[in-house]
Amino acid sequence: MKKGLLLLIVVLVFSSMVLAADTNLALGKEYVFNIESDPTYPDNGSMLTDGVRANAAYYRNAAYFGHLRQDYRIVVIDLEAVYKIDKVLCHFLNQQDVGIGRPEIVGLSLSEDGRRWRSVDYVELWEDEKPKTGTYQQTFELRGGGMKARYVAVKFDTAVWVFIDEFEVFGDPSTKEESTAKVDVYDIDFEEIDFEF
Ligand SMILES: [Ca+2]
Numbered sequence: 001m002k003k004g005l006l007l008l009i010v011v012l013v014f015s016s017m018v019l020a021a022d023t024n025l026a027l028g029k030e031y032v033f034n035i036e037s038d039p040t041y042p043d044n045g046s047m048l049t050d051g052v053r054a055n056a057a058y059y060r061n062a063a064y065f066g067h068l069r070q071d072y073r074i075v076v077i078d079l080e081a082v083y084k085i086d087k088v089l090c091h092f093l094n095q096q097d098v099g100i101g102r103p104e105i106v107g108l109s110l111s112e113d114g115r116r117w118r119s120v121d122y123v124e125l126w127e128d129e130k131p132k133t134g135t136y137q138q139t140f141e142l143r144g145g146g147m148k149a150r151y152v153a154v155k156f157d158t159a160v161w162v163f164i165d166e167f168e169v170f171g172d173p174s175t176k177e178e179s180t181a182k183v184d185v186y187d188i189d190f191e192e193i194d195f196e197f
Contacts (some may be wrong), residue, residue, distance in 0.1 A: 047065050052165070059137045072078070078151060091138075095163070
């Protein structure tokens, strides 16, 4: 009986540690793009972090919003507090027959105060390792390396249509520290954010 109870406690503690390390800190958080989504396939202002993923690689799935050409896109997510960031997952659609292509390069930059930034990772996907032909969902995984951040910035290219359903920021919520930053996410200067490209 006592052994059974001890085992139960060990299992509960262990599973809570695993769950804690896997928490999406961006869920329901505010974010700002440097360029708005296209009005044909608009973002309602919360779609990037609402936890709703497209259940199919199809551009008319209601979970997708679209960005069309122009400059690189940069989006900043405000976690509202400082956490150690493990990784960021960025989910895109590739549907060549309707002119939607996954990005070729996605970069991650982190900041505690919204003013000083550090580029921490980027992923470049070559045509020969993942062709843009065909229809599929593509996730880019960027490593935060345990760096502390409140503001999470992601940059990606938009050669044609780029469709997005969700970005997720994973970290252990027990690393939470109150933020003393006074920078509103809507006042972030995109020009000051460091990236590798
Ligand atoms: Ca979503």
